[in-house]
Amino acid sequence: MKFALYTNNQQIQINRTVMKNSKSNKDKSIATMFDGSYRSEAKPADFESFDESAKLHVKYILENKSKSVLDVGMGAGGIMMVLQDKGVERLIGVELSHEGIDLAKRRFEAFGDISKVSFFEGSYLDFPPETVDAVSLHQVLHCHPDFQAMIKKTLESAPKIIINTMPRRTWYMMLFLGIVSTFTILVSKGFRAYVHSPDEVKDILSEFGYERVSIEKSFIWETSLFRSKQNIEM
Numbered sequence: 593m594k595f596a597l598y599t600n601n602q603q604i605q606i607n608r609t610v611m612k613n614s615k616s617n618k619d620k621s622i623a624t625m626f627d628g629s630y631r632s633e634a635k636p637a638d639f640e641s642f643d644e645s646a647k648l649h650v651k652y653i654l655e656n657k658s659k660s661v662l663d664v665g666m667g668a669g670g671i672m673m674v675l676q677d678k679g680v681e682r683l684i685g686v687e688l689s690h691e692g693i694d695l696a697k698r699r700f701e702a703f704g705d706i707s708k709v710s711f712f713e714g715s716y717l718d719f720p721p722e723t724v725d726a727v728s729l730h731q732v733l734h735c736h737p738d739f740q741a742m743i744k745k746t747l748e749s750a751p752k753i754i755i756n757t758m759p760r761r762t763w764y765m766m767l768f769l770g771i772v773s774t775f776t777i778l779v780s781k782g783f784r785a786y787v788h789s790p791d792e793v794k795d796i797l798s799e800f801g802y803e804r805v806s807i808e809k810s811f812i813w814e815t816s817l818f819r820s821k822q823n824i825e826m
């Protein structure tokens with residue numbers, strides 16, 4: 593089902609409704625892991641307190657003049673709130689955590705324009721595709737075992753740009769996330785973090801016509817901007 597099939601009035605109703613999908617056990621373990629961190633009071637987004645990688649996502653989206661953005665694993669919607677403030681017209685947030693969706697909704701109701709935002713509660717892999725200018729995956733891929741399917745899913749939105757931040761594939765990140773995962777598997781109903789290969793992400797997107805035009809690394813994270821070659825050539 594595409595949101596675009598609805599008239600304006602119907603679309604607003606859809607926007608106010610959170611679309612939900614049933615969750616697999618894997619999805620439930622991810623949601624359970626993050627639910628607790630989103631149980632809080634609604635506050636405006638504070639760009640200055642963002643991770644450097646989140647700031648890069650905002651920068652790339654604005655520099656590329658994206659008017660519609662899909663934020664995969666949007667958490668409490670902080671990046672989307674800043675983007676709306678900066679004039680991005682259409683925002684779609686996909687999130688497994690019910691508490692994350694709830695907090696993001698409350699924040700947009702209090703400090704933004706919720707009529708221009710859609711939410712999908714469920715796995716990104718179940719999201720009914722919608723065309724957007726940009727897809728943002730900020731610190732999400734390491735939560736999911738099937739990162740290949742997640743990254744291929746972005747292609748359904750035919751975005752001009754894709755921005756992805758994931759853990760660097762270094763020995764210390766493998767060691768660190770291995771230790772963290774041993775703990776979370778036991779106490780958080782099966783959640784574990786993965787150190788997938790950023791180069792494999794690049795190879796998959798390259799196969800489908802996207803070129804990596806920027807890469808920034810911190811000690812922990814790696815942020816890549818991919819641009820559709822069609823768009824580069826235009």
Ligand SMILES: C[S@@+](CC[C@H](N)C(=O)[O-])C[C@H]1O[C@@H](n2cnc3c(N)ncnc32)[C@H](O)[C@@H]1O
Pocket residue numbers: 622623626646664665666667668670686687688689692714715716717729730731732735736
């Ligand atoms: C580390 S948090 C990052 C949140 C947000 N992107 C940010 O930067 O603040 C990862 C988020 O991705 C969500 N997530 C993980 N896998 C997902 C999936 N397959 N579909 C939708 N959301 C997912 C988790 O529920 C969690 O809220």
